[in-house]
Amino acid sequence: DVKVTQSSRYLVKRTGEKVFLECVQDMDHENMFWYRQDPGLGLRLIYFSYDVKMKEKGDIPEGYSVSREKKERFSLILESASTNQTSMYLCASSSLSAGDAQHFGDGTRLSIL
Amino acid sequence: GIQVEQSPPDLILQEGANSTLRCNFSDSVNNLQWFHQNPWGQLINLFYIPSGTKQNGRLSATTVATERYSLLYISSSQTTDSGVYFCAVTRITGGGNKLTFGTGTQLKVEL
Numbered sequence: 584d585v586k587v588t589q590s591s592r593y594l595v596k597r598t599g600e601k602v603f604l605e606c607v608q609d610m611d612h613e614n615m616f617w618y619r620q621d622p623g624l625g626l627r628l629i630y631f632s633y634d635v636k637m638k639e640k641g642d643i644p645e646g647y648s649v650s651r652e653k654k655e656r657f658s659l660i661l662e663s664a665s666t667n668q669t670s671m672y673l674c675a676s677s678s679l680s681a682g683d684a685q686h687f688g689d690g691t692r693l694s695i696l
Numbered sequence: 697g698i699q700v701e702q703s704p705p706d707l708i709l710q711e712g713a714n715s716t717l718r719c720n721f722s723d724s725v726n727n728l729q730w731f732h733q734n735p736w737g738q739l740i741n742l743f744y745i746p747s748g749t750k751q752n753g754r755l756s757a758t759t760v761a762t763e764r765y766s767l768l769y770i771s772s773s774q775t776t777d778s779g780v781y782f783c784a785v786t787r788i789t790g791g792g793n794k795l796t797f798g799t800g801t802q803l804k805v806e807l
Contacts, residue, residue, distance in 0.1 A: 614793050626782070626797040641794065671737055677793055684729055684744035685795055690737045
């Protein structure tokens with residue numbers, strides 16, 4: 584089975600802090616994704632990566648950056664956390680084949696105080 | 697971009713009842729997935745079903761790609777089926793592998 588592991592289930596940070604959310608997958612998948620989920624807005628794509636050191640903006644990239652130095656690891660970075668980034672963050676991975684299923688981690692509930 | 701609509705938005709069932717959830721999408725797709733998000737926020741893969749019919753225990757799904765809809769059937773519902781059910785798709789052209797999610801169906805199964 585595919586395993587996508589997010590480093591924290593719950594995280595509390597302060598406004599202005601630099602925040603790192605880590606995601607690791609064990610299936611040698613080329614594609615990795617970061618989503619956020621908010622009530623009434625559903626899941627929205629922040630960034631995705633289709634190869635090491637490659638990244639593309641999703642629908643809501645503002646205030647975020649990403650890093651993919653190794654194939655198995657995809658990090659989401661909040662450069663200067665703000666209260667409107669309080670949300671549930673979900674990481675996913677899939678193979679490069681067009682339309683392949685995406686597999687999700689358990690999510691990180693991030694609160695910015 | 698592609699539009700994904702799910703119905704009904706909310707559903708309350710008595711334990712043991714059957715239900716059908718629907719997902720309509722506005723463009724041709726090469727991936728359609730059904731997910732269950734449990735009360736702890738975990739998003740569980742139910743089906744990868746860009747076309748055809750699949751069954752897994754009490755759950756089954758059918759996608760009619762030519763008519764741009766998919767159905768998720770839940771039979772003999774249990775309280776553990778409660779949560780939000782999402783349909784998500786990727787487009788055949790211009791979408792890469794990006795999933796677009798519907799807004800979900802909130803299901804509550806009562807004793």
